[in-house]
Amino acid sequence: MNERAETLQRWVARQHDLPLGDCRLEQVAGDASFRHYYRLHLPDGTPRVLMDAPPERENSRAFVDIARDWRAASLPVPALHAVDLAAGFVELEDLGDDVMHQHLTTEAAADTWFTRALDLLEHVQRQAPSAALPAYDRDLLGRELDLFPDWCLSRLLEIPAPPEWPALREALIDSALAQPRVAVHRDFDAMNLMVRDDTLWLIDFQDAVRGPLSYDLVSLLRGRYRLWSRERMDTFIETFHRRAVADGRLPADSDIATFTRQVEAMGIQRSLKVLGIFCRLALRDAKPRYLARLPHFLAHLRHGLEAVPEHAAFLAWVETTLTPALQRALEHHGIARTREESAS
Structure with a gap:
C-alpha cells in the first residue's frame, strides 16, 4: 500500500x-x-x-x-x-460493480439498456438543478475542439489541420449554442451508468455544466460501446425529440430535421474532442491504451459528418488524409487495424 x-x-x-x-x-x-x-x-x-x-x-x-x-x-x-x-x-x-456496458451483450440487450439510459437522461434534464453549474460557453466549446488539432494532429500525427477547420470549428460551436440549456453530465456513457437493484445510477458527474440539450444524448449514442445504424440513430433521436417537445425541453415549433442536424453536429464536436483527449492521455499521461480506442471515435466522426452534408469537404479530408495518417500512427505504436475500423 x-x-x-x-x-x-x-x-x-x-x-x-x-x-x-x-x-x-x-x-x-x-x-x-x-x-x-x-x-x-x-x-x-x-x-x-x-x-x-x-x-x-x-x-x-x-x-x-x-x-x-x-x-x-x-x-x-x-x-x-x-x-x-x-x-x-x-x-x-457503494453502488457495486455492475456497470451498464457489461449488459450490452446482444443487439437487443443494447437497444433495451440504451432506451433505459435515455429515460434516465430525460429525468436528469428535467430535474437536475443547473443554475449553479459552469456554462458550456463558446470558450469551453472552443477549448475542447482545439484538443483535436493540438494533440491528435500536431502531436500524434504531425500533420496540419485542413483549410476547412476554422469554419467547421465555428459552425459546431454556433450549433451547440443555438440549443436550449440544461444540466449536462458531460460523460453520459454506458461506462458511467451503474446498475443496482435493476436501476441505473449516475457516477463521474463532477464535470457537469449547463449546456446544449443534445450533448448527453450523443455522449450516449456515439459513445464507446456502440456504432448504431443510421436507422436506429434516427429512431432514438426522433423519440427524444418528440418527448422533449412534449415536456417543454424543446419549443413546440422545433422540427426534427433541424434537431437531427444539431444532434449530429454535437456528435462531431464530441468525437473531435475525444480524439484529442485520448491522444493527450496517451502522449502526456503515459496511457497508451487509449490509442486503441481512436478508430472507434473516428468512425463516429465519419458517421456524424455524413449526416451533415455542408461539411462534405472536411469529411473528404478525413477519408483521404486523417484516416491513413492515423492508421500509420497506430501501426507505429503496435496497434493493429481493427475489424470495427475496417467495416466502418
Whole structure:
C-alpha cells in the first residue's frame, strides 16, 4: 500500500472510530483522471467506496456539490457519508460493480439498456438543478475542439489541420449554442451508468455544466460501446425529440430535421474532442491504451459528418488524409487495424 492509500486508511478509521486493522482497503476500477477508488467493508458488512482525489491534481468540490444537489432532486447518485476536501477524500455509498456496458451483450440487450439510459437522461434534464453549474460557453466549446488539432494532429500525427477547420470549428460551436440549456453530465456513457437493484445510477458527474440539450444524448449514442445504424440513430433521436417537445425541453415549433442536424453536429464536436483527449492521455499521461480506442471515435466522426452534408469537404479530408495518417500512427505504436475500423 502506498503512502497516499495509508493516509486514506487512517482517515476512514477516524471517521468510524475503528482500529486501523478493521479498515482494509480493496482497490477498485478507476477512471482516466488522477482519482483512485477503494472499497471498504465496515465491521457490520456494509460496503463503502472511498474516493482519493489528490487536491493538487483534482478539485472535488464540484463532485460533492453536484452529488448533494442532484440527490436532493431525487436523482440516482451515490450518497456522501464523509467529505474532506482539503485531503481529497470522500466516502461514498457503494453502488457495486455492475456497470451498464457489461449488459450490452446482444443487439437487443443494447437497444433495451440504451432506451433505459435515455429515460434516465430525460429525468436528469428535467430535474437536475443547473443554475449553479459552469456554462458550456463558446470558450469551453472552443477549448475542447482545439484538443483535436493540438494533440491528435500536431502531436500524434504531425500533420496540419485542413483549410476547412476554422469554419467547421465555428459552425459546431454556433450549433451547440443555438440549443436550449440544461444540466449536462458531460460523460453520459454506458461506462458511467451503474446498475443496482435493476436501476441505473449516475457516477463521474463532477464535470457537469449547463449546456446544449443534445450533448448527453450523443455522449450516449456515439459513445464507446456502440456504432448504431443510421436507422436506429434516427429512431432514438426522433423519440427524444418528440418527448422533449412534449415536456417543454424543446419549443413546440422545433422540427426534427433541424434537431437531427444539431444532434449530429454535437456528435462531431464530441468525437473531435475525444480524439484529442485520448491522444493527450496517451502522449502526456503515459496511457497508451487509449490509442486503441481512436478508430472507434473516428468512425463516429465519419458517421456524424455524413449526416451533415455542408461539411462534405472536411469529411473528404478525413477519408483521404486523417484516416491513413492515423492508421500509420497506430501501426507505429503496435496497434493493429481493427475489424470495427475496417467495416466502418
